């Protein structure tokens with residue numbers, strides 16, 4: 159009895175690991191989150207799909223219910239995949255699911271995934287560390303931006319290196335005022351990357367003091383720090399559908415996309 163706890167990556171199926179791809183193609187059951195897109199789920203051709211996604215602000219399926227369902231499916235046998243966006247152990251409650259499964263006597267295989275915390279910035283042409291610009295990066299949840307529970311915002315502000323904030327767009331004003339209140343520079347560069355690596359990817363470049371004016375629909379990742387102002391690096395080009403014509407080799411696609419991104423500007 160094994161449940162495979164699999165990272166689905168940030169969205170584009172080309173960013174799945176080989177192991178994730180193989181498991182999805184042979185799965186009997188795939189229990190997945192809301193953020194796992196249709197292109198990834200389509201790989202699980204022979205599987206029964208169970209959506210246990212939680213809508214932001216909407217009805218939530220209790221984590222305990224999800225854990226119970228995984229235990230039931232694990233006991234039932236076959237190839238059971240628990241598919242989570244990005245990496246299953248980064249803000250995905252994967253650790254809790256694995257612990258409950260193990261306590262119920264079910265083996266767990268963890269298949270790491272490409273996290274949106276790194277993939278979304280990279281896809282927008284933003285290296286989260288860059289020599290002489292930022293020597294470190296902290297990944298943090300924005301879900302507690304307005305209070306001190308769980309995150310030491312004063313310490314984060316003092317670090318002075320790149321901050322990558324997940325689950326932060328809904329609390330962008332609190333996030334900005336908390337960091338500025340703890341000494342972060344109001345005109346520090348910020349980038350908000352929505353739907354990273356998906357066809358609807360959108361990047362907005364701004365500053366900390368203007369973050370409250372940014373309107374990028376979730377899922378979005380916020381990058382705070384001087385790296386967010388780097389604009390001349392190549393961006394992710396979504397994988398074209400198999401039937402799409404080959405790009406014209408005379409067209410400098412990467413350069414064109416990169417130069418369309420001006421500081422403070424918006425590109426689709």
Ligand SMILES: C[S@@+](CC[C@H](N)C(=O)[O-])C[C@H]1O[C@@H](n2cnc3c(N)ncnc32)[C@H](O)[C@@H]1O
Pocket residue numbers: 168169193242243244245246247248249250272273274275278323324325326351352353354355356376377378379380
């Ligand atoms: C519950 S966390 C799970 C993170 C996931 N385990 C990972 O490693 O990417 C969900 C958050 O990830 C970020 N996110 C997920 N997919 C994204 C994407 N395609 N583009 C930008 N941000 C994304 C958003 O901040 C979203 O609120």
